[in-house]
Amino acid sequence: MRFVAIGNAHALAHVSRLLEVARELRARGHEVLFAGLGKYLGVAEADGFAVRELPYISVEQVVRAVRSQRLWELYPRRQLDEYVAAELALFREYRPDLVLIDNRPTARTSAEHLGLKTAALLNVHMSNSRRIPFFSARNLPGGNRLPGAGALDRLENAVECAMYDRVVMHGLNAIRRDMGLPRLRAYEHEQGGVTFFVDVPEFNPVRSLPVGASYVGPITWHNNLPAPRCLADLDAGKPTVYLSLGSEGLEDLLPHLDTLARKGMQVVVATGAPDVPVDRVPSAGVFLEQYVNVDLLLPHCDAVCCHGGNGTLYQALQHGLPVVVVATHQEQAYGGKRIRSLGLGQCMMLKQVEKVGFALVVNALEEVLGNAGYRERARAFSGRIGQYVGGAGKVAAVIEEHVRTLFD
Numbered sequence: 001m002r003f004v005a006i007g008n009a010h011a012l013a014h015v016s017r018l019l020e021v022a023r024e025l026r027a028r029g030h031e032v033l034f035a036g037l038g039k040y041l042g043v044a045e046a047d048g049f050a051v052r053e054l055p056y057i058s059v060e061q062v063v064r065a066v067r068s069q070r071l072w073e074l075y076p077r078r079q080l081d082e083y084v085a086a087e088l089a090l091f092r093e094y095r096p097d098l099v100l101i102d103n104r105p106t107a108r109t110s111a112e113h114l115g116l117k118t119a120a121l122l123n124v125h126m127s128n129s130r131r132i133p134f135f136s137a138r139n140l141p142g143g144n145r146l147p148g149a150g151a152l153d154r155l156e157n158a159v160e161c162a163m164y165d166r167v168v169m170h171g172l173n174a175i176r177r178d179m180g181l182p183r184l185r186a187y188e189h190e191q192g193g194v195t196f197f198v199d200v201p202e203f204n205p206v207r208s209l210p211v212g213a214s215y216v217g218p219i220t221w222h223n224n225l226p227a228p229r230c231l232a233d234l235d236a237g238k239p240t241v242y243l244s245l246g247s248e249g250l251e252d253l254l255p256h257l258d259t260l261a262r263k264g265m266q267v268v269v270a271t272g273a274p275d276v277p278v279d280r281v282p283s284a285g286v287f288l289e290q291y292v293n294v295d296l297l298l299p300h301c302d303a304v305c306c307h308g309g310n311g312t313l314y315q316a317l318q319h320g321l322p323v324v325v326v327a328t329h330q331e332q333a334y335g336g337k338r339i340r341s342l343g344l345g346q347c348m349m350l351k352q353v354e355k356v357g358f359a360l361v362v363n364a365l366e367e368v369l370g371n372a373g374y375r376e377r378a379r380a381f382s383g384r385i386g387q388y389v390g391g392a393g394k395v396a397a398v399i400e401e402h403v404r405t406l407f408d
Helices: 012-027 041-046 059-068 077-094 106-113 149-168 170-179 186-190 229-233 250-262 294-300 310-318 330-341 350-356 359-370 372-385 391-404
Strands: 002-007 031-036 050-053 098-102 117-122 194-197 213-215 240-244 266-270 286-289 303-306 323-327 345-349
Touching (some): 002 012, 031 077, 077 106, 117 391, 149 186, 250 266, 250 359, 310 372, 323 330, 330 345
Parallel strands (some): 031 050, 194 213, 303 323
16 A cells, blocks of 8 residues: 655644554565755655655644734645645655545545545544634633633634634635635544544543544654763762653753753753754753653653654653743644643743743742642553554554545
């Protein structure tokens, strides 16, 4: 079988999840082509997969739109036409049996126009089925005990989905109308013929599972990188923090990391991008890496600091580590607020840090490291995640069977 794995390659998680599934498909004898635009497309290429660059929204446009919440700037109709035309040309040339999607909403429309089957990897909060909205009463202090919190969340979800549908996705629905395809509502553009929620319900619950959707648990990146160079230099008597700069936005924290070192913390930083020099001489106790093998690093850590992307959050929780989230926009803040609400760590916005100072991050890390309850709750939560093992293999098996049913 032939598959196209197409996603938002500006974000590592949207490539690494596809990559884990693609490895399973390759092991089963299938062919997978990666397509998209972004610096992390090279991660798939380095793993031996063929890649094809396709035009897509620039990372600068994404950052500008999501941080300002001017979401109508995400998908202008002229650009959508360009993306769809490129996808149609690729699909016609490659003739895949199925298109596997991760955060590229135009891909479903292009595939359906050609009668191709689709599957999608998706976080619950990017679906119409989420129980907890982006701005939830439950995430307020004491919100879980607030009378009527459930009703308020249902109302807020309805408003948020309606706004996303009309403000963000109206252009894509216009294209579907021109193609004679049925209209999709809000986040349905992110789904596929089968949809795999790469979450656990305790962290990201649904109101009800839509038809063709299922939980498969987190699909996190398991790379073959060697152990980080710094492991031999870590002082076992000092707390160690893993700081992931993520796909965007936390580079501004780098100049302040010596503050953490002076507070007695060790910090291992995954820069994730070649434009952050890892060979510069940092402060004592601060170690810079481009990418890290978290399976080898996190057993030596006491906490994780990140921007709130689900990939890093679940990596931390799988290893029973509490998290301090410094979110750059509201989608990241969603994960951070869930972390805080579940007692698994602390959450703040980067704008707050820029306004108040790096002391906010220092205080949050000291709180998380100094209060054993966070670590205990994170360890307990890791057991719940452990109930979902082999998610990538399950996805591969389901979509393989999904394609086979076409020919029965």
